[in-house]
Amino acid sequence: MKLRTFIKKRFGLALIFIGYAVSILWVFTRSDPIIQKRPVTISLAHWQLERGPSAGIAAIIKRYEELNPRVHVEQQMVPDAVWKQWMRSNLAGGTGSDIMEWGMWLAGQKDIPARYFEPLTAELKQPNPYNKGTALEGTPWEKTFHDGLIGPRRDSPDPGQIYAVTFTEVSTRLFCNIALLREITGSDRAPKSFDDLRKIFEKVHAYAQRTGKRVNSLAGSRDNGIWIAQNVFSGPLLKVNYSIDESGYLYLYNRQVLAAYLDGKWRYNQPGVKAGLQLIREVADAMKPGFLQLRRDDAMLEFFSGEAVFLYTGTWDATSLRQMASFEIVPMRLPPVTPDDPEVGPLIKGVGGEGQGETAMAMYLNKSSAHKAEALDFLRFATSVEGQQLFTDASLWLPAINGVKLPEPIKSFRDYQDGYALGQAPYDVIGSEVSMTWLRNFYQLSGAQGSPERFATVLDEAMPAAIRKDLQDEMRNTLLLVKPADTQIVAYAELAGETPEGRKAATRQTETEAGQTMSEGLAFQMKEQLERTAIGK
Amino acid sequence: MLYPVRGPRLVRRLTLILLITALSGLLFGAAPVKLDDAWRALSDGRDRDALRAIGNDRSTRAAQLAYAATVMSQQPAIDQNMREAEAIFIELAKGDDAIADEAAYLRARLWQLHYFTPDLAKAAELYTELAARHPQSHWAQLGLVKLGLLKLYALPDPASPDRLAPAEALLARIHEPALQRDLHLQIGQAGVVLRQPLRRLIPHLVAADQIGGIGATAYEDLVIQIGELSLRAGLLEQAKVYFTRYLKEYPAALRTFAVRKRLEEAERQLALAAKEGGK
Missing domain, CATH: 3.40.190.10 (Periplasmic binding protein-like II)
Incomplete structure (x- = not known):
C-alpha cells in the first residue's frame, strides 16, 4: 500500500527526473536536436x-x-x-x-x-x-x-535571359602515363602539334606489334572518344563555319548550322568537313577496337592497367586519377591542328581557342x-x-x-589556348537526331573497312531528314518559352507597383516582353528556313 | 465507455462556435478575392494555384481577366479552354480601361499562338484594331511589335517586294523606347535571314543598340554582329567602333581572338583607304 501511495504521489516527480537525465545524456552524446530546428x-x-x-x-x-x-x-x-x-x-x-x-x-x-x-x-x-x-x-x-x-x-x-550559375570550371586534357610514354618513345616530351601526336600514335602501334603487349595510344570508350573527336573535328570546321556565318556572329549556334545545311551551304562530303572526319579516324584508330561499346569507367580501367599511354578526359576526372593511379600522371594539352599540318594544313583557318575557359556544373x-x-x-x-x-x-x-x-x-588547368571560337557545337552534335545518325553510322569511318569518304557519303544521304527534324525541334522548343510568357507578362503587369515586389515584377515584365519577342523572332526565322528549304521547293 | 460524460455538451458548444463563424461571413461579407496571389501563381506558371486563389467570385473585371488568363494557360492546352477564355476577353475588351486593352491583346495572342490552328491574319487584324482604338496603351504598343513580326515573316505584303518596309512603317507608331528597340532588332535580324542588303538592315541593329537595355548573349551577339556586318558592308569606321567596344567589354571571352583579328582587318582596310585617298 505504501509503495503504491509513494508511486502515486511521487510518480510525476520521478518522471521529470528521468526526462531530465535523458535530456542531459542526449545533449552530451548527440549533436542533432530531437526536433528539427531548421524550418x-x-x-x-x-x-x-x-x-x-x-x-x-x-x-x-x-x-x-x-x-x-x-x-x-x-x-x-x-x-x-x-x-x-x-x-x-x-x-x-x-x-x-x-x-x-x-x-x-x-x-x-x-x-x-x-x-x-x-x-x-x-x-x-x-x-x-x-x-x-x-x-x-x-x-x-x-x-x-x-x-x-x-x-x-x-x-x-x-x-535575353540567363537561367543558371556555375559551380566549377572544366577543361579537357590528355592525361599521360609518363613512364609508359618514355618507355615506348624514349622521350617524355609533350607533343606540341597534332602531327607530333600522330607520330606518337605510330610509335605506340609499332611497339605493341613488336612486343606483343596490349597497349593503345588512347584509352578508349564512347565518352572519351566523343570528347576527343569533338576537339579534333573543330579544327577544320573553323574555316567552314566562317564561310557560312551570315549573321556575322563569328560563332554559330546549332540552329544556324542546321539551317545552313538545309540551304545547301555545307556538306559532310566537302573537303573541310572531310578533313575533320579524317582526324577523327586517326584518334579513333588510336583506341582499342569496339571502344564505342564501352563507358568512361572502362577507359579509366584501361589507363590504370597501363594499357594506354593517354587518357583524354576532362579535369572533372583529375581528382579521381590523382587518388587512384599507381603511376605518375602528367596532364598535357591536346595539341592543336595547325595550318602547317602535313595532312590537313591547307584546310585549317587557325587554332581553335578556349577564351578564358568555360565554367560548368x-x-x-x-x-x-x-x-x-x-x-x-x-x-x-x-x-x-x-x-x-x-x-x-x-x-x-x-x-x-x-x-x-x-x-x-x-x-x-588554368592555362588557356588563344584562338578562334567555333560555336555551340561541332557538326556531330548539333541536334539529337544528328547525334544518333552520326553514331549509328560511325562504323563507316573507323576500322579497316571505314574511310572519311564512305562515312561522309552515308551521312549526306541520311542527314537531311535528321537535320530537318532537329531544326523543327529547335523551333518547337523556342515556342515552348513563347506561349506561357503571354499570361506571365500580364501577371507581372498586374503585380507591378511601387513596392519592392512591384518593382521586381515591373522589371520581370520588361525582360519577359523583350525575351519573348526575341524568341518569337527566332522561331519565325527557323520556320522561314524550314519552308524555304522544304522538299519540292 | 468511449466518450467522456461531458462530450455532448462539448459537441454542442463546438457546433455553436462553428455556426457563429459561418454566419459571420454573411454579417461582414465574404473575404475579398486575393487576386495578387492569383497573379503571383500565374507568373510562376502555377495555374491550379491561380484558380484556387480566384475562387468562385468573378464579380470584378480584374477577377474575370485573371480567370480567363488562367484558363488560357491551363494544361492541357485545348481549344475548349481557348474558346472559354476568348469569350471573356471579348466582353472585357468592350470596356474602356487598361483591363480592356489587356483582354484585347490576349485575344490576339490566342489567335496567333494558342489555338490548335492559329489564324495569323485574324491576330493581325486584332492587333491593328487595338492600336487604332487606344494607340498609346502599352498593350497596343506591344501588339504593334507582334504585328511587325507577322508582317516580316508570316503575312508579307504582296504589293511590296520589300519584306522589311511594312514592319518599318510601324516603327513611327511605337513610342515606348524598349518596344521600339525590340522591333528594330527584329527587323535587323529578319534582314539577315531574308538576305536583304546589309546597308539596309544594319541601321536597325544600330538603332536597337543605341536604345539599349538588351541583355545576356543577345547583347554580346549584337555588338559583334554590327561590327562584322559593317566590315562586310565597307562601313569601316563603324566596324572599328563596335569591335573596339567588344574588346573593351569582353577582354577575355571566347570570341575575343576572332574580334581582334577582324579589328586588325578593319584597320588595315581603313589605312589602305586613307592611303588611296591621299594619292
Missing part, C-alpha cells in the same frame, strides 16, 4: 559522382548552415545513367529539387529550362551580398564568374520550389569567394569565380 529544407541535386564535387558541396553546405540556422540543405547525388528520367519525372510531378543541375548535351532534354526553371537575369545584375569584404564586393554577381557565364548564356532558351532554380528565396540565397553563397574557396579546397576542382586561391595541384 526550411532545400535540396540540391546533381550527377557529379566523381571524386571531389560532393566533398566540395558538403563543405559549402556546412558553412552555409552555420551562417543560416533557419535553413537545412540536402545534397542529392543521382547517377548520370538515370539522371534524365529522374529529373523529368520529378519536375513533371512537382517534386523536383529546389536546385538542379542541367546540361545542354542531355539528349532530348532541351525543353527543361523553359518549362521548369526560373531565369536569374535580374538577380545576376546585382552584387552578391556574400562577397562583402572581398575584392568582388559591389561587382554584379554575373561579372564575378571567371568566364562571364558563357555556358548558361549560350544554352539559355531565351537569348550549371545549377538551375526550380520554378516550383517552395523556398525560392532560400535556394537563391544558397546559390549566392555557393558562388561567393568564401563558398568557392571551400569548394575548391575540398574538391580540387577549379572554382567558377574570380578571386579564389588555387591549390597547387590544379594550377596548370
